[in-house]
Amino acid sequence: MNFKFSKRISGVKASAIREILKMMNDPEIISFGGGNPASETFPITKLKEISDDIFNNQANTILEYGITEGDIDLKKAALKFLSRHETVLKDYDEVMVTSGSQQIMDFMSKCLCDEGDIVICENPSFLGALNAFKSNGAKLVGIDMEDDGINLVKLEEALQMPQKPKFIYLIPNFQNPTGITTSLKKRQAIYALAKKYQVMILEDNPYGDLRFRNDPIPSIKSLDDEGLVVYAASLSKIIAPGMRVAIMIGHRDLLAKCTVAKQTNDVHTNAWAQRVMARFLNEVDMDEHLNKLQAVYSRKCNLMLKEMDRHFSKDCKWTIPDGGMFIWVTLPERLNMPSFVKKAIEHKVAVVPGNAFYDDDNKHCQSFRMNFSMPSDEQIIKGVAILGALIND
Amino acid sequence: MNFKFSKRISGVKASAIREILKMMNDPEIISFGGGNPASETFPITKLKEISDDIFNNQANTILEYGITEGDIDLKKAALKFLSRHETVLKDYDEVMVTSGSQQIMDFMSKCLCDEGDIVICENPSFLGALNAFKSNGAKLVGIDMEDDGINLVKLEEALQMPQKPKFIYLIPNFQNPTGITTSLKKRQAIYALAKKYQVMILEDNPYGDLRFRNDPIPSIKSLDDEGLVVYAASLSKIIAPGMRVAIMIGHRDLLAKCTVAKQTNDVHTNAWAQRVMARFLNEVDMDEHLNKLQAVYSRKCNLMLKEMDRHFSKDCKWTIPDGGMFIWVTLPERLNMPSFVKKAIEHKVAVVPGNAFYDDDNKHCQSFRMNFSMPSDEQIIKGVAILGALIND
Numbered sequence: 001m002n003f004k005f006s007k008r009i010s011g012v013k014a015s016a017i018r019e020i021l022k023m024m025n026d027p028e029i030i031s032f033g034g035g036n037p038a039s040e041t042f043p044i045t046k047l048k049e050i051s052d053d054i055f056n057n058q059a060n061t062i063l064e065y066g067i068t069e070g071d072i073d074l075k076k077a078a079l080k081f082l083s084r085h086e087t088v089l090k091d092y093d094e095v096m097v098t099s100g101s102q103q104i105m106d107f108m109s110k111c112l113c114d115e116g117d118i119v120i121c122e123n124p125s126f127l128g129a130l131n132a133f134k135s136n137g138a139k140l141v142g143i144d145m146e147d148d149g150i151n152l153v154k155l156e157e158a159l160q161m162p163q164k165p166k167f168i169y170l171i172p173n174f175q176n177p178t179g180i181t182t183s184l185k186k187r188q189a190i191y192a193l194a195k196k197y198q199v200m201i202l203e204d205n206p207y208g209d210l211r212f213r214n215d216p217i218p219s220i221k222s223l224d225d226e227g228l229v230v231y232a233a234s235l236s237k238i239i240a241p242g243m244r245v246a247i248m249i250g251h252r253d254l255l256a257k258c259t260v261a262k263q264t265n266d267v268h269t270n271a272w273a274q275r276v277m278a279r280f281l282n283e284v285d286m287d288e289h290l291n292k293l294q295a296v297y298s299r300k301c302n303l304m305l306k307e308m309d310r311h312f313s314k315d316c317k318w319t320i321p322d323g324g325m326f327i328w329v330t331l332p333e334r335l336n337m338p339s340f341v342k343k344a345i346e347h348k349v350a351v352v353p354g355n356a357f358y359d360d361d362n363k364h365c366q367s368f369r370m371n372f373s374m375p376s377d378e379q380i381i382k383g384v385a386i387l388g389a390l391i392n393d
Numbered sequence: 394m395n396f397k398f399s400k401r402i403s404g405v406k407a408s409a410i411r412e413i414l415k416m417m418n419d420p421e422i423i424s425f426g427g428g429n430p431a432s433e434t435f436p437i438t439k440l441k442e443i444s445d446d447i448f449n450n451q452a453n454t455i456l457e458y459g460i461t462e463g464d465i466d467l468k469k470a471a472l473k474f475l476s477r478h479e480t481v482l483k484d485y486d487e488v489m490v491t492s493g494s495q496q497i498m499d500f501m502s503k504c505l506c507d508e509g510d511i512v513i514c515e516n517p518s519f520l521g522a523l524n525a526f527k528s529n530g531a532k533l534v535g536i537d538m539e540d541d542g543i544n545l546v547k548l549e550e551a552l553q554m555p556q557k558p559k560f561i562y563l564i565p566n567f568q569n570p571t572g573i574t575t576s577l578k579k580r581q582a583i584y585a586l587a588k589k590y591q592v593m594i595l596e597d598n599p600y601g602d603l604r605f606r607n608d609p610i611p612s613i614k615s616l617d618d619e620g621l622v623v624y625a626a627s628l629s630k631i632i633a634p635g636m637r638v639a640i641m642i643g644h645r646d647l648l649a650k651c652t653v654a655k656q657t658n659d660v661h662t663n664a665w666a667q668r669v670m671a672r673f674l675n676e677v678d679m680d681e682h683l684n685k686l687q688a689v690y691s692r693k694c695n696l697m698l699k700e701m702d703r704h705f706s707k708d709c710k711w712t713i714p715d716g717g718m719f720i721w722v723t724l725p726e727r728l729n730m731p732s733f734v735k736k737a738i739e740h741k742v743a744v745v746p747g748n749a750f751y752d753d754d755n756k757h758c759q760s761f762r763m764n765f766s767m768p769s770d771e772q773i774i775k776g777v778a779i780l781g782a783l784i785n786d
Contacts, residue, residue, distance in 0.1 A: 001591070001593075001619060001620040001621060001646075003505075003646050003647055003650075005504055005505065005650050006503065006504055006505060006507050006510075006529075007507055008503070009650050012653050036457060036458055039456070039457055042456045044452040044453075044456070047452075047456070048448040048449075051444060051448065052445070055437065055440070055444065056441075059437040059440075059441070062635050063432070063440070063635045063636070064429060064432055064435075064633070064634065065429055065634045065635060099658075099659040100659050100660055102657065102659060102660050103658055105657070106657055106658045110399065110401070110402060110528070111398055111399055111402045112396075112397075112399060113399055114399050114400055114508075115508060128656070131653070131656065131657045132657040134657075135653065135654060136399075198394070227394040228394060240456035240457070241457065241458045242457050242459060242664035242665065243663065243664075243665070244659055244662070244663050244664075251394055253394075253396050257396075257402050260405050260524070260528065261402060263521070263524070264405065264498070264524045264527075264528045265492075265495065265496060265525070265658065266493050266496050267493055268637070269663075270492070270663035271636075271637075272635065272636070272663075273663050273666075
């Protein structure tokens with residue numbers, strides 16, 4: 001059989017990260033390549049207690065078909081949690097539970113993009129989102145990142161293109177892969193531009209609650225007074241990713257279409273996971289829970305930064321994230337980044353080559369991404385020393 | 394904000410069944426409208442026991458990110474289960490775990506269909522599948538059903554169209570909505586035509602293990618020697634639908650693309666559900682488990698048929714299913730089907746108007762679908778009597 005695949009799916013390459021993750025199965029490899037949260041923070045005991053109680057008292061509700069839009073208790077609990085510091089649900093908005101926020105990227109582009117439509121993204125950005133957009137036929141236009149968020153001049157140029165972009169995809173807090181946080185001033189400016197050109201924003205905030213430095217900054221969604229912003233809130237990084245539960249908030253007309261997309265995709269998110277998450281958000285002191293997580297992430301990040309200071313040469317540059325899971329390292333021109341990453345793997349340390357996160361991964365790139373949430377302290381100390389030796393080699 | 398949605402999603406209407414399901418929340422309504430399995434068959438105790446053990450002994454494996462293709466133990470256990478009577482995995486095939494078999498319909502059409510490509514389906518057919526195909530831009534060509542499966546002459550005509558169809562979608566066992574089983578002779582003839590015209594088949598088999606009359610018939614997949622058939626095996630109807638776990642088997646080149654589609658959609662299926670299903674298939678005597686299910690389904694189906702014999706007028710016709718969950722009733726021309734269904738709801742009995750399952754729901758239709766797995770015996774007796782009175786009215 002000779003398969004002729006659709007244009008949209010033919011445009012997506014198997015992920016470069018995936019290939020690296022496969023090597024991570026080698027137990028000798030120290031991986032700074034993953035995007036996994038710190039598994040020592042998983043609240044196993046509480047999750048088990050809730051799960052037990054659900055099986056004892058309402059088993060049929062988790063075994064029978066559920067509603068596509070999601071468990072009503074989870075929607076309420078999540079909204080209460082997400083609204084504790086700012087208003088993310090506006091009068092015209094609806095809420096939907098999705099199977100991870102990856103699904104939000106898929107549904108948003110499936111419902112808004114015809115073949116060849118443009119999506120604006122940060123450059124570099126989260127590969128999973130970029131691939132979701134491409135898999136629905138979208139063309140990416142990347143806007144270069146600066147220390148405080150995307151370049152506004154280039155953003156406005158992109159918004160003025162004859163072909164009007166369908167939406168702007170942003171990760172304002174501790175961005176993946178750069179760790180950069182978009183400043184309040186830039187958030188306001190980006191929203192003003194979106195309003196001026198009537199282009200939607202998809203604000204992805206998987207890491208916002210993993211802040212361990214400086215003060216929180218209002219979300220772009222909280223600035224929205226026109227129904228232009230869709231907000232993606234993941235529970236993967238603050239509870240557990242294997243559950244595949246996220247929350248989508250956006251204009252009710254758009255969410256009605258996304259409900260159709262979900263109905264034809266997985267009907268509804270795993271019913272057990274939704275019930276467990278609802279109860280967890282309702283029963284656990286979330287501030288206390290998050291404090292514990294932030295302490296772990298802070299310790300690991302600071303350890304990695306300290307070791308980098310010690311071992312990496314002065315002509316390397318890297319970001320100092322205020323939270324999240326990633327540090328973005330830029331090598332001096334004397335080093336070839338792809339060769340460096342290859343050599344690192346030969347020396348049993350995995351990092352992700354930065355070009356994997358570009359709108360076009362053939363672009364020249366001197367950077368790579370390091371993850372500090374998954375490795376142990378010992379692995380951080382040993383792995384950074386190995387990378388340092390290779391940089392100075 | 395004025396939204397301009399994609400062509401593909403604009404082509405999908407909100408499901409007619411969904412609207413009926415909403416009314417089912419009225420506790421006074423007797424619903425023959427659903428597609429839910431018999432909840433009294435859910436193996437709650439065993440599922441809880443397995444879940445407990447997983448939390449006690451391997452909690453991190455269900456909380457951390459998993460592999461897109463699915464839990465390796467589940468793939469093995471499912472293959473063993475699905476291969477107990479026939480060969481469904483061929484040399485060129487791969488296996489993938491999906492979040493319900495609805496996702497197989499989505500991924501298959503996403504990976505194979507460009508805007509305007511043709512998918513052949515039985516007419517009538519499962520609405521969720523038809524909507525999934527449409528949501529990826531496919532055009533449907535429905536082939537009329539006969540008592541033993543689709544009309545072969547019309548199928549060959551469709552395969553000879555200038556625009557080559559991308560695949561044929563079939564539910565050979567106790568079809569949704571008609572309850573019809575495709576004969577072995579027709580399965581062989583359909584496969585021969587698919588081979589002659591080199592068009593793929595998507596064989597959806599959610600109900601195959603719910604057979605309670607006559608002997609099993611080999612799947613089309615088991616006849617496949619060229620990689621033309623994709624097999625969709627759901628665990629929703631034989632264990633529990635809220636888990637959202639199904640198994641996709643097909644040519645490895647196609648499954649590689651579907652893996653990309655899944656990676657950009659939900660990354661992987663809920664990890665807990667996959668582990669629980671793997672253990673269930675490995676630890677439970679599945680023949681014994683299925684015997685129990687079949688006894689329940691048989692009793693309910695026969696009760697509904699007996700009551701229909703008693704109450705429905707002689708000029709009504711209906712199918713006698715060998716398994717599954719549905720009976721297809723055709724009203725005499727003296728009655729207007731849509732008005733009848735409306736009147737039935739007013740009298741607190743819900744059935745689904747048959748045109749909802751057509752490739753074009755504007756077509757004239759005298760039939761409606763009745764589900765016998767969800768209602769209780771008492772509801773079956775009472776609801777059929779009400780419908781009978783309306784028919785004779």
